[in-house]
Amino acid sequence: MISPGSFAAPMTVDRAAHRRESDHVGHAHAVVIREGTVLAGADGLHLVEPGGWSADALVAYLGHDGERDYVAVAAEEGAHAGEEGAHAGEEREFVPARALLGALDAHPRGARDRDLVLTATAIAHWHAAHARCPRCGTPTVVGAGGWVRRCPSCERDHYPRTDPAVIVAITDADDRLLLAHASYWSARRYSHLAGYVEPGESFEQTVHREVAEEAGLALTGLEYIGSQPWPFPASVMVGFRARAVSTVLRLDQDEISDAMWLTRDQLVERVRDGSVVLAPRGSIARSMLDAWHGDGAALTRVQGD
Ligand SMILES: [Zn+2]
Structure with a gap:
């Protein structure tokens, strides 16, 4: 159960910043985010397997847990990233991230999935709101595995904010x-x-x-x-x-x-x-x-x- 102290221990997924700009990203499992909702199955968070998500989508590297790499993928509105791979009888849908957090409370993978959902949601929101440089208005370019937006005009780097x-x-x-x-x-x-x-x-x-x-x-x-x-x-x-x-x-x-x-x-x-x-x-x-x-x-x- 999540308690006020539940977030006091180290994150279950190592953010592994040194892996952000490597080919680990291409081999990662993806948390798919769309407009504040997250792709979920009957069993909680649904991770899309490597190759199952569009490489030209906005991707942010989330980290490594000793077993797998994880990324957040921001799906366009109306896109069906990850849903088409569902097997017969397996339901997948985009659900509000807040609602999923409550359901993860008692789940065996709850702490990992909670950390992935929170980070993926945060980073996707930040990208959506920072398409342009706040200093000069030029469209910014994603760098550092999704953790920087660079302005090609005034050459400033902008980092995710909380x-x-x-x-x-x-x-x-x-x-x-x-x-x-x-x-x-x-x-x-x-x-x-x-x-x-x-x-x-x-x-x-x-x-x-x-x-x-x-x-x-x-x-x-x-x-x-x-x-x-x-x-x-x-x-x-x-x-x-x-x-x-x-x-x-x-x-x-x-x-x-x-x-x-x-x-x-x-x-x-x-x-x-x-x-x-x-x-x-x-x-x-x-x-x-x-x-x-x-x-x-x-x-x-x-x-x-
Ligand atoms: Zn600028």
């Missing part, structure tokens, strides 16, 4: 958890407060600012608990927990339309009666909920995901 965002599980003196609903979320979705790091801030300063702005709360005992890549489209979520100094909420109604303090039993009851929908399995928000609640399987049962 935007840090903080998320914080806030409890009160009775260990009740604060759950908030942001006005732009789907109905009944409740989660922890979160926000993007602004230039010039430490992660901790971002937590204090966001929580003060969104809920009017001061925090104590702020503690880092783990991070998780979240390439939808380009974030790494940095997880904290903290204690609120008081329970009096002053909500920024533009961003946070509702918030409440819940005991464990109250949370389960709200999920059961449908008035609260939790963040999906596979997200750091959910693993932070599980860690606070103490029985993630119970939350999965009651939410039915």
Whole structure:
């Protein structure tokens, strides 16, 4: 199961940067990405065998796990890369990467496939958004096995970027958890407060600012608990927990339309009666909920995901 500490160990796939510009790329198995979706089969992530993907597609080298090389292949919209090789009765389809992450949670190859999906999604998003040089506007050229875009005009190299965002599980003196609903979320979705790091801030300063702005709360005992890549489209979520100094909420109604303090039993009851929908399995928000609640399987049962 993914926990806030699940990403603390080395990545299961060695990124092996020295292999990026070699013929290992041609012998690699491919994670196929199309418009934020990933090619999957009934058994989770579907890897397309060497030769089964188009060499003129956008390819980024993902790494080596001691057994195989892996690449991300960005399929054009409407392309069917990898699907045509399916055997009779074998279903393959493009599914949202976020949905696949939840399904990988309990899979035996879950950690490897999770790392491949997250990196492939991140790098494909970055390429899609950086076709032109941000300095001079010239179309850029892919290099370094998909890890650089070079500008042929001003000769700058542009590297993939990740935007840090903080998320914080806030409890009160009775260990009740604060759950908030942001006005732009789907109905009944409740989660922890979160926000993007602004230039010039430490992660901790971002937590204090966001929580003060969104809920009017001061925090104590702020503690880092783990991070998780979240390439939808380009974030790494940095997880904290903290204690609120008081329970009096002053909500920024533009961003946070509702918030409440819940005991464990109250949370389960709200999920059961449908008035609260939790963040999906596979997200750091959910693993932070599980860690606070103490029985993630119970939350999965009651939410039915
Ligand atoms: Zn340029």
